[in-house]
Amino acid sequence: MKVKFAALGIALGLLTAAPPLSAHHSTAMYEMAHPTTISGTVKRFEWTNPHAFIYLDVKDEKGNSVEWEIELMSLNHLRSYGWMRTTVKAGDQITCTGGRAKSGAPSMISALLKLPDGRELKS
Amino acid sequence: MKAAPLALVAAVSLGAVVAAQQPPAQQPAAPAAGESPYRIAGRLPVRIMSFAVEPTTIRPGEKVTLTWATENPTSVTIDPIGRVAPRGRQTLSPGVTTTYTLSVTGASNSSDKRTVTVVVQGTMPNASSDASSATARKAVPRTADGHPDFSGVYGYGAGGRGGPPPAPGALPTTPVLKPGAEKFKVVRADDDTGQYSSCMPPGIPQTFFVPYYIQLVQAPKHIVVAHEYLNLFRIIPTDGRAQAADPDPSWMGHPVGRWEGDTLAVDSVGFNDKTEINGYRHTESLHVVERFSRPDVNTLQYEATIEDPNVFAGPWVIRRTFPLLPEYDSLNEFVCENNRDYKPLFGKQ
Numbered sequence: 001m002k003v004k005f006a007a008l009g010i011a012l013g014l015l016t017a018a019p020p021l022s023a024h025h026s027t028a029m030y031e032m033a034h035p036t037t038i039s040g041t042v043k044r045f046e047w048t049n050p051h052a053f054i055y056l057d058v059k060d061e062k063g064n065s066v067e068w069e070i071e072l073m074s075l076n077h078l079r080s081y082g083w084m085r086t087t088v089k090a091g092d093q094i095t096c097t098g099g100r101a102k103s104g105a106p107s108m109i110s111a112l113l114k115l116p117d118g119r120e121l122k123s
Numbered sequence: 124m125k126a127a128p129l130a131l132v133a134a135v136s137l138g139a140v141v142a143a144q145q146p147p148a149q150q151p152a153a154p155a156a157g158e159s160p161y162r163i164a165g166r167l168p169v170r171i172m173s174f175a176v177e178p179t180t181i182r183p184g185e186k187v188t189l190t191w192a193t194e195n196p197t198s199v200t201i202d203p204i205g206r207v208a209p210r211g212r213q214t215l216s217p218g219v220t221t222t223y224t225l226s227v228t229g230a231s232n233s234s235d236k237r238t239v240t241v242v243v244q245g246t247m248p249n250a251s252s253d254a255s256s257a258t259a260r261k262a263v264p265r266t267a268d269g270h271p272d273f274s275g276v277y278g279y280g281a282g283g284r285g286g287p288p289p290a291p292g293a294l295p296t297t298p299v300l301k302p303g304a305e306k307f308k309v310v311r312a313d314d315d316t317g318q319y320s321s322c323m324p325p326g327i328p329q330t331f332f333v334p335y336y337i338q339l340v341q342a343p344k345h346i347v348v349a350h351e352y353l354n355l356f357r358i359i360p361t362d363g364r365a366q367a368a369d370p371d372p373s374w375m376g377h378p379v380g381r382w383e384g385d386t387l388a389v390d391s392v393g394f395n396d397k398t399e400i401n402g403y404r405h406t407e408s409l410h411v412v413e414r415f416s417r418p419d420v421n422t423l424q425y426e427a428t429i430e431d432p433n434v435f436a437g438p439w440v441i442r443r444t445f446p447l448l449p450e451y452d453s454l455n456e457f458v459c460e461n462n463r464d465y466k467p468l469f470g471k472q
Contacts, residue, residue, distance in 0.1 A: 082194035120167050122167055
């Protein structure tokens with residue numbers, strides 16, 4: 001699994017990055033203007049309000065494991081996208097795209113997520 | 124902790140960055156801005172994962188179970204049931220042979236439809252009806268005592284949209300500070316994630332302005348207003364009692380309801396001074412009168428009139444329109460156990 005920085009749609013220029021209505025807090029602490037895409041193995045999934053969280057085991061280039069904290073939207077948003085508490089399970093290989101922490105910590109908020117079978121879901 | 128220069132190409136491996144627990148000593152050149160991931164997510168097409176009924180043939184009086192699953196929808200309906208949740212299960216007992224049509228719409232005008240048919244032996248099929256227009260034709264329900272029944276789950280509000288236009292001479296929708304009260308206007312630092320990230324009650328009316336659902340449950344002498352946000356609730360008496368003389372200061376105030384025709388007015392005092400209202404702090408002298416009405420079955424109209432003689436030059440109002448969500452009958456649990464301290468995530472700018 002590798003960490004990827006995806007410059008998605010560079011030509012589209014600087015766009016504001018707030019979700020339709022940010023659940024609970026702003027996204028100012030995340031680098032939303034420069035989206036990040038990471039892939040890894042789900043360690044656990046917390047199906048909770050005010051935000052759901054995925055803890056992702058990501059391997060760096062040397063094969064070291066780093067635990068990433070992936071913040072998702074709230075349960076009412078996730079349900080409206082078709083999620084349920086079993087949508088993501090421990091052991092799943094997934095890919096998340098969103099904004100990573102400006103601090104450099106292995107933490108991000110994910111806006112969309114690719115499941116093991118290739119389905120993409122808003123997150 | 125070295126962060127590799129950020130090549131602006133998708134799928135470039137930058138594993139060293141992953142291990143960075145602290146801001147790197149030398150910040151990499153900022154990559155060119157990309158498209159908001161939420162905008163990208165907003166284009167994901169809608170899809171129907173499954174739509175089934177079991178059994179498909181019954182005798183009159185027997186039951187069937189309808190199940191469905193959709194992903195990335197903006198609307199989901201089953202004709203002839205009406206709006207439904209993106210995933211669900213319903214047990215039905217159709218009296219005649221019936222075809223159910225699951226219709227979804229999503230981003231970029233994407234849509235999909237599937238049908239299932241239940242054959243009820245010895246009957247003929249009904250003509251199909253338009254579920255959405257059938258819902259729209261429903262009258263506002265009323266309780267046994269004649270009041271409109273506000274019970275239901277509602278989505279979060281649109282700012283003033285859908286409501287009646289303000290009457291001439293109506294109260295302003297933005298506050299005017301009284302002289303010397305400028306300190307009550309909230310000014311936030313760049314790394315202040317706002318009044319909500321602390322998981323403390325936002326108070327009234329602000330608890331209505333977060334993107335979480337609300338549920339009203341109406342009883343003859345009370346109405347319960349429950350918020351998914353923090354699972355806050357108020358049990359508001361509507362039995363004609365007077366406001367308490369000197370209630371203790373509290374986060375959500377002390378509400379007393381009264382009916383003004385088909386409008387429920389809720390008068391609240393007894394607030395603490397720890398909450399904000401649309402960017403303004405207030406004192407314990409805050410007085411809020413909320414008015415709830417249901418102009419049609421799909422709409423809850425909300426208006427809050429705000430007064431604080433220590434802060435504002437006069438009363439002002441906030442209006443919101445909350446859409447009925449007939450596909451839901453309960454709220455999610457909300458426990459802030461997993462709440463984060465977001466300030467460390469800002470790092471050095």
